[in-house]
Amino acid sequence: MARANDEAAALIQELADLLSITGGDAFKIRAYEKAARAVAGHPDDIAGLDLAGLRRIPTVGDAIAKKLLDYTTTGTIRQVEELRAQIPAGVRALTAIPTLGPKKALTLYEELGVASVDELAEAIGAGRLRGLKGFGAKTEENILHGIELMRQSGDRVLIDVAAELAEEIVAALSALPGCLRCTYAGSLRRMRETIGDVDILAAATEPRPIMEAFTALPFVAEVIGGGDKKTSVRTAQGLQVDLRVVPPESWGAALQYFTGSQAHNVRTREIAVRAGLKLSEYGLFDAESGELIVSETEEEVYARLGLPWIPPVLRQDRGEIEAARRGELPRLVTVEDLRGDLHSHTDLTDGIATLEEMVAAAAERGLSYYAVTDHAPNLFMQRMTDEKMLAQRERVRALQGRHPGLTLLHGTELNIDPDGGVDWDADFLAGFDVCVASIHSHFTQDAADMTRRLVRACENPHVHIIGHPTARSLGRRRPVDADWDEVFKAAARTGTALEIDSFPDRLDLPADLVRRALRHGVKFSVDTDAHSLADHRNIRYGIGTAQRGWLTPDDVINTWPLEKLRAFLEKTP
DNA sequence: GCCGTTTTCGGCCCGACTGTTTTCAGTCG
Numbered sequence: 001m002a003r004a005n006d007e008a009a010a011l012i013q014e015l016a017d018l019l020s021i022t023g024g025d026a027f028k029i030r031a032y033e034k035a036a037r038a039v040a041g042h043p044d045d046i047a048g049l050d051l052a053g054l055r056r057i058p059t060v061g062d063a064i065a066k067k068l069l070d071y072t073t074t075g076t077i078r079q080v081e082e083l084r085a086q087i088p089a090g091v092r093a094l095t096a097i098p099t100l101g102p103k104k105a106l107t108l109y110e111e112l113g114v115a116s117v118d119e120l121a122e123a124i125g126a127g128r129l130r131g132l133k134g135f136g137a138k139t140e141e142n143i144l145h146g147i148e149l150m151r152q153s154g155d156r157v158l159i160d161v162a163a164e165l166a167e168e169i170v171a172a173l174s175a176l177p178g179c180l181r182c183t184y185a186g187s188l189r190r191m192r193e194t195i196g197d198v199d200i201l202a203a204a205t206e207p208r209p210i211m212e213a214f215t216a217l218p219f220v221a222e223v224i225g226g227g228d229k230k231t232s233v234r235t236a237q238g239l240q241v242d243l244r245v246v247p248p249e250s251w252g253a254a255l256q257y258f259t260g261s262q263a264h265n266v267r268t269r270e271i272a273v274r275a276g277l278k279l280s281e282y283g284l285f286d287a288e289s290g291e292l293i294v295s296e297t298e299e300e301v302y303a304r305l306g307l308p309w310i311p312p313v314l315r316q317d318r319g320e321i322e323a324a325r326r327g328e329l330p331r332l333v334t335v336e337d338l339r340g341d342l343h344s345h346t347d348l349t350d351g352i353a354t355l356e357e358m359v360a361a362a363a364e365r366g367l368s369y370y371a372v373t374d375h376a377p378n379l380f381m382q383r384m385t386d387e388k389m390l391a392q393r394e395r396v397r398a399l400q401g402r403h404p405g406l407t408l409l410h411g412t413e414l415n416i417d418p419d420g421g422v423d424w425d426a427d428f429l430a431g432f433d434v435c436v437a438s439i440h441s442h443f444t445q446d447a448a449d450m451t452r453r454l455v456r457a458c459e460n461p462h463v464h465i466i467g468h469p470t471a472r473s474l475g476r477r478r479p480v481d482a483d484w485d486e487v488f489k490a491a492a493r494t495g496t497a498l499e500i501d502s503f504p505d506r507l508d509l510p511a512d513l514v515r516r517a518l519r520h521g522v523k524f525s526v527d528t529d530a531h532s533l534a535d536h537r538n539i540r541y542g543i544g545t546a547q548r549g550w551l552t553p554d555d556v557i558n559t560w561p562l563e564k565l566r567a568f569l570e571k572t573p
Numbered sequence: 574g575c576c577g578t579t580t581t582c583g584g585c586c587c588g589a590c591t592g593t594t595t596t597c598a599g600t601c602g
Contacts, residue, residue: 027585031574061575099591101600136593186602199602230589242602244589257587262602269586280587 004047008071009040018083020102034059041318090116097146160504162195180248185258189312191544193507197240207245250282252297257281263317313547332547340369340558343527349375351531361533363403371434373411376423409433418442420456429462438467450482455490468501468508488520497525502542514549
């Protein structure tokens with residue numbers, strides 16, 4: 001169930017967008033944008049807050065609090081309705097076209113009556129933009145190109161696609177003689193779950209050769225633009241890659257700047273201004289004299305702003321600045337903290353590697369325990385039977401000790417049926433070391449039914465972990481609808497862990513829900529759900545999601561020593 | 574519209590690049 005917060009945040013953001021089209025005060029627009037983020041990230045459901053409660057949300061003042069109350073009582077915000085009457089939704093949609101912002105969108109609407117992307121394409125075809133002030137031939141061409149791109153490609157890619165491309169580019173540029181440092185920054189360094197464009201940062205005294213080598217890389221399909229400091233290209237599959245080359249002495253400030261997020265950078269620059277400083281990608285300067293203070297490392301930049309270094313995964317302006325000030329940044333869980341993996345498959349069901357191969361891959365990862373959790377019989381296409389499962393258990397027991405230091409656990413991935421039941425009876429379930437239970441069907445139940453279903457699964461004493469809890473598939477299937485706070489309460493109460501599935505198209509539980517669940521005292525299991533040997537490498541994306549949810553090692557049960565984990569799996573409240 | 578260890582008023586992050594300009598507005602990140 002979408003929280004009132006999310007819909008209210010969307011309305012406030014829409015208000016900001018519409019005001020930017022009608023030419024509203026830029027600072028007012030920014031205030032709305034900030035408030036929208038704050039509302040989305042606020043732990044309490046705003047549906048239950050009165051005016052004073054709303055007023056306590058940071059960056060929400062009297063005016064926005066009243067608008068939020070307007071929303072929670074009437075379901076909408078009057079000012080948004082008024083602006084919608086003035087500016088058709090299609091005009092706002094125009095600003096999604098690259099190179100076309102609010103000002104041009106308004107001109108097109110007012111001068112030509114263009115109120116949708118289709119109408120704009122038509123108007124260009126009919127030559128109606130000729131002579132329009134500010135719209136030359138090149139602008140026309142850019143808009144057509146932008147519309148084309150928007151139509152043919154969903155604009156964001158999964159994190160593994162972006163990561164692999166970025167690593168290839170970094171390797172290629174790092175090999176150049178004049179390239180002193182090179183890394184990726186932007187949303188990829190922050191480990192966002194999908195990536196809109198890839199940001200590469202390089203340090204060199206002579207930028208030209210780096211830029212030229214970059215545009216000559218084999219996967220570059222189009223050079224979008226380029227100067228001495230910045231070059232942008234598009235890959236054959238439509239992904240934009242920006243390269244910034246900075247002097248080596250600016251490395252730290254540049255890395256901080258290009259990592260973002262933009263909202264986080266706004267905060268750090270505000271802190272700088274208040275301290276009589278100026279922060280840019282070239283360094284932290286004295287505002288008066290213009291004298292450079294620090295720029296070589298991110299740590300120095302943060303330190304001079306009175307902050308500890310903030311991990312990129314937290315840089316979202318979701319409270320990390322305040323936590324840093326108080327010295328309360330979490331010690332984030334890392335891949336190295338993991339002692340085990342509690343969700344994996346073999347070729348007994350839909351995995352493509354044998355039990356022995358998967359176990360060897362686990363040993364290679366340096367794990368001290370590893371659970372094999374093939375699918376249970378109610379996922380009928382997997383043709384699981386009691387006999388096959390018990391025979392696998394024997395094979396697992398026989399493999400025990402094959403890899404010194406690695407303990408094997410025999411488990412299963414159960415199917416949560418529409419009523420919250422699972423595949424086997426209590427006696428059979430008791431034979432497993434660990435049971436993951438997941439939703440694999442009936443994704444469209446309403447929120448009340450889905451909530452009951454998940455709560456009942458948590459209450460099953462033999463269910464230890466809820467696998468990929470929202471069952472979303474990025475770009476393909478929406479998350480199931482549930483009252484997540486109720487589910488989190490049940491998970492915490494019953495000692496049921498929630499999984500963070502590391503598959504790049506799942507990353508489920510998503511980071512924002514992880515953070516909400518954490519507040520309820522939920523424990524998590526960060527797993528690969530590996531179906532092949534290569535899938536073991538996905539663990540870093542699951543860990544990235546856990547980090548974006550502010551998890552520490554203590555919050556993640558598969559960082560625990562085996563004995564402590566076994567006690568948790570007893571599920572005795 | 575928000576906010577306060579200079580402020581209840583006057584500030585509010587900064588720079589690169591493009592295209593259409595002849596000095597700058599718009600867009601992007």
